[in-house]
Amino acid sequence: MELWTGLYLVSFLNMACCLPESSYTVHLIKDSFENAQNYCKPGSFLTNIPNEKEMDKILKTIWDMNNKTTTSFWIGLKKDKGICVEKYLPLKGFYWTVDNSTQSDAKTWKTQPASTCANVRCGLLSVEYSDSGAKSNGFVDAGCKQKYPFICKRNVKLVCPRPEILATHDMIEPSNDPYTRQIVCPSGARFNLTCSKDLIWTLVGDKNVDISQLCMECKKGYRRDASGNCVDxxxxxxxxxxxxxxxxxxxxxxxxxxxxxxxxxxxx
CATH class of the missing domain: 2.10.25 (Laminin)
Known part of the structure; x- marks a missing residue:
């Protein structure tokens, strides 16, 4: 069996230029900036918003959550202690934590961030809702220990290792989505897998199933159900x-x- 170990680079065609909306996840649980960063890892990061196209994808993901009460979300925007707010810069002295970039082509600040050099500040995306969708109000700064919902973005340089499935099987790998696989067993059963934020393949609908057993025959009188479990x-x-x-x-x-x-x- 061919073994793939470690983390894998995604092909050029699957890089950021082609990132689907599904690469963003909105988490409504409130937490500090640092805890939100850690939650997204290792397969994701607090999202950056380099341009309006990516902003639109994020707003669609927020809208699809069907929650119109949450209006502020941590994003991967930060200003370190000792760095002054610069009102003439696009990000006002802040930077994207994923790559230290200080650029964004998206419409940025809702209000001028607090004028300080001494304090660490972190960035939020402010949104409002209409009957047809979510709209960006721009970025807002806040103390990093405050607790807000947050938005993670897939790290396109990292994907799950090849899933190890025992017994004969076929694997369907969508060319436009490196985070999903479909396993086809000799019995004809099909199982959909997704690459979790922890870079582990899990069964869609039941993340606790041992996916290595999906195509193994059950003992006499049993067969696998849609969740991969052997049932009578x-x-x-x-x-x-x-x-x-x-x-x-x-x-x-x-x-x-x-x-x-x-x-x-x-x-x-």
């Missing part, structure tokens, strides 16, 4: 094995006969 097959309903009433049991069945003392037909 109801032989009575499926194959109608009895001429008499049928009782399904774990992994098997019994035919019931009223004329026998124990109610079980001979040979069942």
């Amino acid at each position: 097959v109801n032989k009575c309903d499926e194959s109608k094995p009895c001429q008499q009433p049928c009782l399904n049991t774990e992994g098997s069945y019994k035919c019931l006969c009223s004329d026998n003392e124990d109610g079980i037909c001979n040979g069942s």
Whole structure:
């Protein structure tokens, strides 16, 4: 079996120019800037917003959360202690934590950030809602220990290692999405996987399933359900094995006969 270890570079065609909306995740739980940063790692980071195109994708992701009460989100924008706010710079002395860039082509500040050199400040995206979508009000600065919801963005330089699936199988790898795979087993069963923020492949719908077992045969009388678990097959309903009433049991069945003392037909 071919083993892939460590972290993998995404091909050029899957880089930031082609980043889908699904590469952003909005987390409504409130936390400090530092904790939000740590939560996004290792497969993501607090999002940057380098241009209006990426802003539009983020706003769509926020809108799709169907939550119109949250209007401020931590993004990966920060000003260090000892650096002064510069009102003539695009990011006013702040920088994107992912790459230390100080540029953004997006419409930026809602209000002028607090004029300080002495304090660390962090950046929020301010939004408002209409009947048709979410709209950006620009960036707002705040104390980094304050707690707000936050937005993570996939790190396009990192993807999950190749999933290790035991037994024969086919794997479908979408050319435009490095974060999903479909496993096709000899039985015809299909399972969709997603690459988690922790760079681990998980089954869509049940992240706790051992994906390595998805195509392994279950013991006699069992088969895998949509969640990849081996479940009992109801032989009575499926194959109608009895001429008499049928009782399904774990992994098997019994035919019931009223004329026998124990109610079980001979040979069942």
